Amino acid sequence: MSIQFVQTLVDGIMMGGVYALAALGLSLIFGVLKITNFAHGAMMTIGMYSVYVISTYYGVNPYLALPVSILMLFLIGYLVQRFLIQRIEHAPAHNQLLLTLGLAYIFENLLLIIFTPNYKSLQVEGMEKAIKIGGLTIAPAKIIAFGVVIVVTVLVYLFLYKSSLGLKVRAAAQNDDGALLMGIRVKEIRGIAFGIGAVCTGIAGSLLVPVMSIYPTLGEVFQLKCFVIAVLGGMGNLWGALISGIIIGLVESVSGYALGGSWSELLIYAVFILILVFKPTGLFGRGNRRDK
Amino acid sequence: MKKRYFAVSVIFTMIMLCLTACASGDNDTIKIGSIHPLTGSMAYEGQAMVNSQKIAIDKINSEGGINGRKLELVVKDSMGTSSGAANAALKLANDGVIALTGTYTSSSAQVVSRMAEKTKIPFVVTVASSDSLLKNGYKYTFRIQPSVSVFSKNFLDYLKFVKTDDMKTVAFIYENSNYGAGIAEYISDHIDETGLEIVGMLSYAATTSTLSSEVTKLAALNPDLLVPIGYYSDQSLLMKEILERDIHFNTILGCANGAFSDAKFLDAYGNQVDGIYDINYRYNPNSSETDYLLKTYLEEYGVDIPVHAIYGYESIMVVADALRRADTDDANSVRDALAAADIKEHILPQGDIVFDESGENINSAGVLVRIEDAKHVIVYPEEYADK
Numbered sequence: 001m002s003i004q005f006v007q008t009l010v011d012g013i014m015m016g017g018v019y020a021l022a023a024l025g026l027s028l029i030f031g032v033l034k035i036t037n038f039a040h041g042a043m044m045t046i047g048m049y050s051v052y053v054i055s056t057y058y059g060v061n062p063y064l065a066l067p068v069s070i071l072m073l074f075l076i077g078y079l080v081q082r083f084l085i086q087r088i089e090h091a092p093a094h095n096q097l098l099l100t101l102g103l104a105y106i107f108e109n110l111l112l113i114i115f116t117p118n119y120k121s122l123q124v125e126g127m128e129k130a131i132k133i134g135g136l137t138i139a140p141a142k143i144i145a146f147g148v149v150i151v152v153t154v155l156v157y158l159f160l161y162k163s164s165l166g167l168k169v170r171a172a173a174q175n176d177d178g179a180l181l182m183g184i185r186v187k188e189i190r191g192i193a194f195g196i197g198a199v200c201t202g203i204a205g206s207l208l209v210p211v212m213s214i215y216p217t218l219g220e221v222f223q224l225k226c227f228v229i230a231v232l233g234g235m236g237n238l239w240g241a242l243i244s245g246i247i248i249g250l251v252e253s254v255s256g257y258a259l260g261g262s263w264s265e266l267l268i269y270a271v272f273i274l275i276l277v278f279k280p281t282g283l284f285g286r287g288n289r290r291d292k
Numbered sequence: 293m294k295k296r297y298f299a300v301s302v303i304f305t306m307i308m309l310c311l312t313a314c315a316s317g318d319n320d321t322i323k324i325g326s327i328h329p330l331t332g333s334m335a336y337e338g339q340a341m342v343n344s345q346k347i348a349i350d351k352i353n354s355e356g357g358i359n360g361r362k363l364e365l366v367v368k369d370s371m372g373t374s375s376g377a378a379n380a381a382l383k384l385a386n387d388g389v390i391a392l393t394g395t396y397t398s399s400s401a402q403v404v405s406r407m408a409e410k411t412k413i414p415f416v417v418t419v420a421s422s423d424s425l426l427k428n429g430y431k432y433t434f435r436i437q438p439s440v441s442v443f444s445k446n447f448l449d450y451l452k453f454v455k456t457d458d459m460k461t462v463a464f465i466y467e468n469s470n471y472g473a474g475i476a477e478y479i480s481d482h483i484d485e486t487g488l489e490i491v492g493m494l495s496y497a498a499t500t501s502t503l504s505s506e507v508t509k510l511a512a513l514n515p516d517l518l519v520p521i522g523y524y525s526d527q528s529l530l531m532k533e534i535l536e537r538d539i540h541f542n543t544i545l546g547c548a549n550g551a552f553s554d555a556k557f558l559d560a561y562g563n564q565v566d567g568i569y570d571i572n573y574r575y576n577p578n579s580s581e582t583d584y585l586l587k588t589y590l591e592e593y594g595v596d597i598p599v600h601a602i603y604g605y606e607s608i609m610v611v612a613d614a615l616r617r618a619d620t621d622d623a624n625s626v627r628d629a630l631a632a633a634d635i636k637e638h639i640l641p642q643g644d645i646v647f648d649e650s651g652e653n654i655n656s657a658g659v660l661v662r663i664e665d666a667k668h669v670i671v672y673p674e675e676y677a678d679k
Contacts, residue, residue, distance in 0.1 A: 004512045011504035109331060117335030118595060119524055121560050130536040137537040212501065212532075213525045213560075217333050221499045256505035261496025262468045 016249015031236025077198025
């Protein structure tokens with residue numbers, strides 16, 4: 001294996017990790033609320049701008065802006081669920097979907113008005129140059145991003161499976177009537193789940209700020225990719241999303257290297273269609289149990 | 293129920309008030325339509341175009357307008373889509389504009405061009421580089437900016453100022469639409485004229501979020517000359533990856549590169565990108581009108597004018613010139629005046645603006661720019677060199 005190929009694999013895994021975290025949020029929201037959040041990409045962009053604004057106006061390292069970004073995204077997610085989506089929970093699925101789509105446009109256009117469509121980019125001091133390991137070169141921002149992705153995924157796992165609040169979330173996901181009878185405040189739990197989903201995607205966005213130029217509609221680029229990853233991993237499946245994210249990252253980078261970048265988009269969506277047709281529950285999915 | 297009626301009527305009244313407020317243009321103004329992407333992924337480019345058009349309109353109005361009448365810019369969002377552009381053109385035609393301007397993307401320009409022909413309203417292209425745009429035999433479409441083939445010919449022509457004796461191999465990295473692939477393919481078809489050997493043709497989708505594998509491949513190919521063609525965000529991403537990894541290419545020469553000629557690119561990378569060349573649009577640095585535009589844009593919008601936006605400004609100037617010469621101010625006479633245009637005073641680095649039968653600006657040309665000490669310097673043609 002040539003060193004270039006190894007480099008391509010490493011790049012793919014790193015970027016795939018970030019995709020995975022963004023998709024994790026989408027998957028989580030779907031798992032609990034049975035809603036495909038089309039405002040997901042726009043929420044990611046909000047995460048990016050929050051980090052950008054804090055870091056440029058207060059002159060702090062963008063990674064230190066992360067907590068504020070997390071808090072903001074949680075609030076946005078929670079409020080959107082409690083005050084908008086909750087109100088139409090019995091409406092047909094396509095109405096809920098259209099609501100999130102409408103939100104996406106509102107968020108994007110708000111960002112356009114506030115920040116103008118100008119591209120913004122951040123240079124993080126001391127991180128302009130890649131780190132060289134053996135013959136490989138890796139940008140520090142990507143290493144940090146990958147590390148944060150792993151930590152956040154583990155935290156979300158621990159929250160869902162080891163905490164009592166997480167137990168309630170899972171109960172509400174499996175059977176909301178049953179959960180309600182057990183005294184779980186399902187509405188609030190759903191708000192929290194949506195909030196955490198938004199935080200995941202917001203963090204993914206924040207991690208990309210040092211990597212690329214941002215603009216108000218950047219989220220659209222990730223929206224569909226997240227959707228592909230979440231479906232590939234099985235909607236609602238945490239580890240499935242992580243592994244699928246890395247798979248998509250690898251497909252993108254290896255096809256870019258071997259065939260050319262025009263092919264990577266094609267292959268990603270070809271994989272997506274194959275999964276939909278032959279294994280709609282995803283690579284690892286039992287799907288979500290309630291539908292059975 | 294009553295409450296709901298009340299709410300509905302309040303909303304209705306507000307909408308009507310808003311609409312009448314927006315539509316209350318002066319009846320005595322001459323309206324020019326502007327169709328650009330103001331939302332979507334090309335909002336940055338589209339908004340800049342409209343900004344510079346407004347500067348041109350204000351300038352003309354402050355100098356007394358056209359025969360005592362003021363100009364009014366009617367702006368419609370194309371959302372970067374063909375259907376959006378078609379809707380916008382239709383609304384503008386109903387609104388009584390005497391000319392259409394736009395549209396930044398070639399696909400939208402095609403649609404507007406067809407509408408212009410149908411409604412007999414002249415269409416002055418601000419930016420849209422596809423060659424096929426003016427190959428329909430239409431009479432109402434005019435283009436000021438250099439097309440794909442003009443840029444490609446400029447490239448083959450100006451290469452001699454960049455080429456060194458030991459330069460043997462070339463690789464292209466380009467976004468895969470009409471514009472990037474169009475230029476890359478045109479040049480590669482004529483590569484024999486340059487004596488260079490192509491070692492790589494790498495294309496990518498402009499919306500990509502990473503170009504790592506492409507950069508890895510380019511590093512392995514190690515061409516003597518690297519030719520990147522693309523929009524701002526993707527080309528900026530490309531440069532970031534190259535700089536991060538300390539990969540050195542002997543010579544980098546962009547062609548109509550959306551990033552290299554942009555002032556923001558210099559803000560982002562500073563001296564790290566010194567020595568990069570680009571063949572692109574540019575203003576004529578020796579024109580006093582250019583100084584006015586650059587200064588006003590910076591004052592009004594707080595950023596340096598992106599180079600493509602000079603065509604927004606010039607498009608209005610070209611329409612205004614036609615209006616001054618037209619017998620009447622109806623769209624048809626404006627078209628005839630455009631066809632007969634011969635504009636000597638303008639801000640472009642080229643000879644007179646004259647349109648041929650198909651509507652193409654026969655003297656359109658790009659310039660060769662080099663980044664020196666984090667500044668753009670025109671290398672060729674010499675008469676526009678701002679050293």
